[in-house]
Amino acid sequence: MSESSEPTAAAAAARAFGAYLDDDGLDGEFGTNTEYPDQVDYYSLLGLAQKPPPTDAEIRSAYRNLSLMFHPDKQPPHLQESAEQHFTRIQIAYDTLIDPKKRVVYDLLGAEGVANEWRVGGAMGRGGEAERLQVGVKAMTPEEFRRWFTKTMKKRERKAVEELVNSRGSITLGINAQSTIRVDEDNDVTVQVPSQVLPTSYAAKYSFKTPLALPTFGRRTDEDEAQDQQEKPDAGVADEEGEDPVYVTFNAGISGNLVRPKQPIAVEYADGTSEEMEIPLPAILMAKNISLGATVTPNVRELIGTKGIWNNRLFSTLRDSTVLVEANIFPVPLLKTTVARAFQPIPGIKPFQVTTQTIFQRSLLESPPSFEVHVTKEVAPRKLAFCAWSSGLWYYPDLLLDHFSSLGMTVEDMYAHQGDLSSLQIGLISLPKLPQNVIEINEDDEGSEDEEMRQSLLKQKQIDRAAEAWQTFVQVSPGGGALGLTYSRNLFSGTPATESLKAEWSDEGYAPFAKMEDARAVRVEVSTTVSPDLSFTWNIKGTRRIGEYTKMSIGMGFTPQGILMTIGWGRLGQGLNLPVLLCSKDEATHDAAVLANIFTWATYLAIEFGYVRPRDRKRRREAVARRHNQLKRLIPQKRAESEQAVQLMVDQVRRRQAREDEQGGLVIDRAEYGYYPPTDRKPKPGFEESRVTDVFLPVANLVDRGQLVISKNTVKHQIIGFYDPAPLLKKRLKIWYRFQDRDHFVDIGDKEGVVLPQRTHMLPDHEQSKPVSL
Template sequence: MSSFNQSGTKEFPGAQEFRATVEDDGLDADYSMVGDYPEEPDYYVLLGLSRNPPPTEAEIRSAYRNLTLSFHPDKQPPHLRHAAESQFRHIQEAYETLIDPNKRVVYDISGAAGVRQEWGQHGAMGIGGEAQRQEVGVKAMSPDQFRRWFLKTMKKRERKAVESLVSSKGGITLGINASTMVSVDEDEDVQFHIPSPKVSTYGVSYNFKTPLSIPQLWGMTEKEAETSEETDSGEEVQEEGTEDMLVTWNAGIAGGLARPVKKVTVEYEDGTEGEEKFEMPPLLAGQNFQFGATVVPNFKNLVGTKGIWVKHPFSLLRDSQVSFEALLLPVPTLKANIARAFQPIPGTRPFQVNVTSIHKRSLEETAPSFEVQISREIAKQKIGVITWSSGVVHWPEFLHNLFPSLGMGAQSAIASANEVSNLQIGLISLPKQGQAAIDFDDDDEEESGELDEDVRNLLKKKRLIDQSAESWQTHLQATPGGGAFVLTYSRNLFSGKPADDPVKTEWSSEGYFPMPSMDQARAVRLEISSVVGLDMSLNWTVKGVRRVGEYTRVGLGIGIADKGIMVTFSWSRLGQNINLPINVCPANEATSGAAALTAIFPWLAYCAIEFGYIRPRDRKRRRQAAARRHRELKKLIPKKREESLQAIELMTDQVQRRQAREEAQEGLVILKAEYGYIPAINKKPKNGFEEPRVIDVTIPVAALVNRGQLVISGKTIKFQILGFHDPAPLLPKRLKIWYRFQGRDHFVEAGDKEDIACPMRTHFIST
């Protein structure tokens, strides 16, 4: 039988100076790992179970029973009883969480803190929580049903919290005339001047949503009600608080700011008369009023899902998204929209069809106009779109002959002159953000040499492409009076977290996806839009957006528009927007050269601030935070080492017996195992990191052998395994294992994020 080293740890040289040089010499990867360093033990790792595939109830009970043999306080000598009680408390907590299907669902989503919160006071499963207010018994749900219910509950809670910050959406636009800032002479030389800006236009918009419940339009029979109740208690659990109708009220006003000047005849002391101009208080001119509402009915609640509504054509309405929009100002208008997916051939990608009927005038004047949009995914992340608008639809001639009163008057004909038919054919490319899953550590791959240079470069290139989140949209537009080609392109510039809008909610039907931490470098979302007319006229806009807070974004845009060269500043937070379009050059003097020069100076100024001040400041802050975290973790090493030594002493007897049985059967016998930081051979180590920091984990690794196999997932946090501790916090570590199988000695090594499976297939020999 092989011998075991019970010391459990190997003190590394220079422990007293550990991290002494972090602030001056810190590693590149140090502060990137600070936010991901786990505070609590992983329950799966604690019980020696895998997350994927999920363990069965029998496997959880078996793991708990095996650990009870080693860690139950009643079975320990007096000097180890206190240590056993501490370890066993964590093991019991892990077992009670994973053996309960509902607690395990919550733990998989939001961790141990989430379980304590949701089963505590004011939690979803606590006293007075959502579970007690749920009509269908939560405890009777299957794990899948409970997961859907829990995610819906968390999403509603989050939405309520966000809505408490802001209950409506609005926008303010102030147009500023600073057209004297840039001038172009006859030789097209661009000159810059000190402007005298004045507010010339304004715009204010506001909208808010409110739910509305109305009686069901089509009652269900008693039998249908019973069937519906069975369905609700089975696969579908109706979301609490779902309303029959959602109404969005919106209002807006836009116009100009007039500064009237009054001429006054005055008489001077010498008897002469003259005229003086006096500037009157500015006047607001409202040129565009808007007031209306959008109604989105929930037809499933209104008409039910039984009876006549399962038959055509009524089923089209039930399975569609329907909305109605009514405008009272500026012109009474009613819009009805219906959207539905169609799949002509089973197994193919469906078509999404949107049809909108627009009623702007009385039926005596014109027929309703229509807009039809058909979209379909033609390739991965690529969507083709065709949109047709009818414009004004006149009644046919034979109806005019039958009903002479039909037709538009002169005033309506003039007002509808711009309402012409329109055809657009476009292609949309969605960003591939988040598609590249890099499951290895760059330092690990360099040290192991398992990936060749070409593969590594391809993976890094793919990761950069995915982080850029490139997207574009292009379409051809044709009207009876002309046409245009429109192109819009956007991507993230610089390294860091995206500046575009994050997921609207952290909770979805798929799980919990927290927003990225705001303590990292932030990218700039670049958006470029251009319109080329048939006469080769070109309008373009370049806009950059950057996140400056958790919910706040600021933007700067520059481009050529109908009014000349426009510079736009924007600010947005939780649906509240402020836009400041500034006209810096009149249209008759605007040229592409002048616009380019106008764009260069703000861009250079931003780059100087971003890379000369903001990013160095953020790097310094992250380095200081990493150094503080290093010092905190360093202080915990003696305590963690003592706990791991005690755990090893508690499990040694049981592990030795199991390994003796393995050796008698020529099975898997762990000879030696080491875990810790080992400096790279092909790299010059930084000052203070020249020596390895390794601990002996032979007993803990041997304890994981189950039925002649040792499996450690790459997603397992290895220093959280019972008997392990972290000898080098925030440094890349490796696990080395020497083992004997079928009479032969073997060796395996893996990084923190790599899988381990022993015995390896190549180590099997025929007996």
Template sequence: MPRFPGHSEDRGAANGFSQSEDDRGSSRRGLNGRRDGNSDRDSLSDADYDRLMEYPDDVDYYSLLGLSRTPPPSDADIRSAYRSLTLSFHPDKQPAHLREAAKQQFEQIREAYETLIDPKKRTVYDLLGAEGVRREWSAGGAMGKGGAAEKQQVGVKALNPEEFRRWFLDTMKARERKVLDSLVQSKGSISLAIDATSMISADEEEDYVYIQLPTLRPSSYAIGYSFRTPLPSFKELLGKVEETENGTEESENDNDPSKQAIQSEVTFSASVGGKLQNPMREAKFMYPDGTEEVKRVAMPLIMIAQNISLGASINHGFRNVASTKGLFGKLPLSFLEGADASVTGLLLPFPTVEAVVAKAIAPFPGTKPLIFTFRTGFFRSIFQSLPVFGLQVTRELDVGRTVYCSWSSGTLNWPAFIQELLSPIVDLGVSLDDVLSRPTQMSKVEIGYISAPRGSRTTEEEDEEDEDDIDVPVTRKCEVGAAESWQIQVDASPQGGGLSVVYGRNLFSYKGEEKLRSEWSTEGYHPISQDHAARPVRLEIQSTVGVDLSLGWHISGTRQVSDFTRMGLGVGVQANKGLVMSVSWNRLGQKIKLPIAICPLPLVSTEIAALAVILPWATYCGFEFGVIRPRERKRRRLALAKRQRQLEKQIAKRRAESQQAIDLMSEQVLRRQAREEENGGLVITKAEYGYYPPRNKKNSTGESKVIDVTIPVAALVDHGQLIIPREVIKFQIIGFYDPAPLRPKKLKIWYRFGGKEHLVEAGDSEGVTCPMRSHLI
């Protein structure tokens, strides 16, 4: 008696497989056809361009064996598919003229089987593909000779699939972190201020403003450099190692990626800054006629160093403190569990030490934590003034919404009665030289609100990232859309106070999916696909209002010009320099900044400020839309044409391989179909796969391109059923090939079951289950 796997009359139910959650599977399914089959091939959208450039060249092992990714196939399913294909493609079972072709097909099938039947290899294949499996099992890979698995003596081979997945993700995250650290191990900055105020002059009597070619004079400079390195532990310094159970010597943290990620680091930094001056000197000139003249002559440029700093900071994250033995396992030091700390010391311009401790504390279970950051430091001698204290409390209201409040005590001298009490023993007075050389910090209170794009950081925050940040995670998300951000801050001190507002957003960008700066997370692997759209310009507008209602502003725009490089242009008003235009360059922590003073403060007016903003903006827009984008469109057209030619050349090769596979499996498949016919089972009478043009001639994109896949489809029939999961890339099934790359294709199957004729049609993103009553003709 024929049996049907389902009784639904709805074809959607017949093909109703659950959508795969695997990133690679879903991305590959999107390559087989367009969302809009009526679009013109000569005017490809961004999605079409991505599908064309990411068209798969490697064989998908699941599709090769006819298996579904979701739910994962069992070992029995994999072995059954392998045995079925072995009957058709084993070289020993083929005639002499087909053995070479059978050998090639069989090697590919065996490689797919050996990869999917091994839980560890299958885990890596699902993340990185076939090339990733070969790389990680070769020398230097995680599982190869000299890799992380070999170094870890407590066996990776004994881990179950879930444990191995976690271990592999931790290993890949540690490897990625090491690569990122090597790129930004050092940071340098150069700032050269240029005085071009001679460009604008004014005639007060006639009320005219004149613009002329300026005389550029360097006025000040600032140079800074820092680098960080892991801080060795006392065990490493003393050469102490521990013996494992099997007698091998091994460092405690060598094989734990999580511990390596929070290893203590030390950062060394140095900076110098000051003025650049051309000193004048009087010189006497004698002429041939005997006359003399005294003139002032400019001497060579000299550098005056005013701000010099030299110091180092140590950063450490306290993890698993409460479980350790010794001093840190007891109160109050056990309270440091989960905290991050840093200690910074300066030798120049005067000895200074500052300590920072940050810890997140949830006031009530289930609520968002408050982040307390405590700062203290000695900026003067302990015998002359009290240490400076500071406390900041931060709380996240929502994703990307944060409020904070901070307080700093400022520099405070010892109370008078303590000075009188200890003056016979220790001189607590402050010398005049010390007062003049060491700046006095004022007490200050700040309250602020930050609204950032969800899961992202602004370009300015990335550029000006504080080197004192502790344990900054590698994985952060960056939105491609407008990514609007707000920051409002109110501050007050004995010197005054003010209100500052910062607004930022992306311009010339499109609404796109979020992208990860880190490719590895605890969930899996998220490769960063190449962004083919025009890069956005990050606009930042900052405005400040003082207690005396004085207004200051600054407008800046930055744009990514290559993978790791950004350039920017800013215009603003500074109290001591007037109207300033700045040009910046940033690459992997190396910064160059050129602030150019173009107008003295007394001459700054609304018209001059508007002109300083509009002219650079109009120039950039002309360059962006007149040069950059046309050049990018031309590059894309050339890349598309080249890729299309490559795909067209592959059609003939794929056709020949498909025909060889059909010749190899024909005899075995025909015998199986004959048995199905005798038992009244499922018999594939005809199957076609390819591009069928729409009936509407206006929307047609060419003639039909269809291939006969009767034998390959019949080879998939198992125990009277045909199941093709929706995740399977149909043109990678053995015996198939893609006759019309990137065009929407259909699979049509005519079959006989129970003496009745049936027909089913399925697109590239649809699954097939036969027999079904809904297919009855």
């Protein structure tokens, strides 16, 4: 076999289906691969629409009609086995949808979710969360149960996430390769293989979070709980388990330099000569900074009650605040307290988020503590203005020092904290727009929507994918000032390089993350800082997801150290950073840094679009071909099941159609479902022929009281009597029907809904025909 041939079974399956792996249109033809449903949709099975939700009467009516039609005792012997299979599925679907609590879980998690949550260990099973409730879920309304269930799932998800990211750590290893880029006196830039690459610095940090049980300052009483429930009606339902009152995060870190000492020695040779030389010794880790401490995050609402001394103004403020207490032991004792709360001085305006931070690092007999205030306010949708002031450890307002004339800093303190200056920072932040998954639109579906609306939706979709964000600030301090600007956005289409480990559960319900089968975008961040002397530094950083929880980044910039390249890797709170100095600050120029950026990005683009994306496209096509091959083997079985179901429903459907015909109501004449080759362009090889099945009786079976309703959420090939003749291809449903002795026709896509009859479906007079007898 030659190297150019494709020996894989997936490739053979693709060729057998008439597709070619080097055809870029294959992804378009098999666009529904990841959305193809494997489980039976109960709403489609009963012929009901999920939105708006069906009433109990509609569910019972659909079940009664289908159970009479498919009851095994009413069928001839050769059809009883098939009828029993259909009847069992109908019974399971009815039992799930008629129970309002099971229906809530089914709408969120599907049939598998219902089975999991009602078995042992599930939320509704033995030993689950429902058993620990004093009232129980039986007393809840469907709305209350939905709130309780979603919040229970949020707690379960949060616990699982915390187990994954309970500990966080990072390792940084600085590397000196400054001979990589050389700039001569004429500013000519030369890129070469570095003569030596040596690690020069290191840093390691580690932290882990754990709950801590402490005696409460004032145990919450029943009156407190009653008051909370009055303020928040579902509090008793949502917070039945309570929360840990205190969380403690222990953290440790060490950083320093790698020193390579040399030992001078004198060597005497046999001829009497001597020589002095230096022998390099193994590298030594020199610790420059060691930190060890803990951060306490108390749940003030749980720790502090609302009665007695805690009911004063100060503690009532704390109950609605976020409080952090951080204590460090090394390198110097330090106590830091942080209190954050939202204030709304004028009703109706956006609240101010105020954060205050106090650092006690020296004795109060020497100097007052440092103080920081951060004020943030939303000034426009997704626009935040902020102002931050820090007193620092060097300079403090004279007004305060005048009242504490005995306070002051020692020479040792001034030397140890020479970088802690007071500062004022004012800035504006623009947050990325969250994507709105309200309207689904297929970029390849032309003519399905108004063209202007379609273009608007596509443009909005591109904006959402870009997720642009920026931040600008001005900072002034006694030591100088700076103007900073940061801009970031997603480049290239595909899955963004955002944090993957986020909540899928919210108060609105369940929103699972899409599978990472698309190409992955690159999150690009550009930051620059301009000093008062107009000198500036800048950095360009790109981040890309390389796995479900793993991200890699590379940055290149002009820094005070020189031209610095930073390589990063991160997964679930663990990170590895490699800052590599490519050119020393004495030789570095902006032109050299720009050339280094161009070379880096050109290399990445060549790898991404020359190797990674073609490889991923080939893998996706092979996966689609394998999936189609599996589904194609099931077509004969599904066709046989469909034919048996049609035989079971034929008598009742024809009687119903006869009644409709007598009353001049809705009469189905003909119906087809399947794949039709495109007419506006030449079909691709293997897609020239239609793959259609007759669904006249299954569609007629959906007629109820002179009307037929098919929801856009209905999985059409799972309607009783249907089957999928062309798996993974875009299919259409065509219906010819009569209403009030007039011929009508409608053609809808696989993801479109329809309500019959409609005046817009009426055929013109010259296409009207005589009524078709049953």
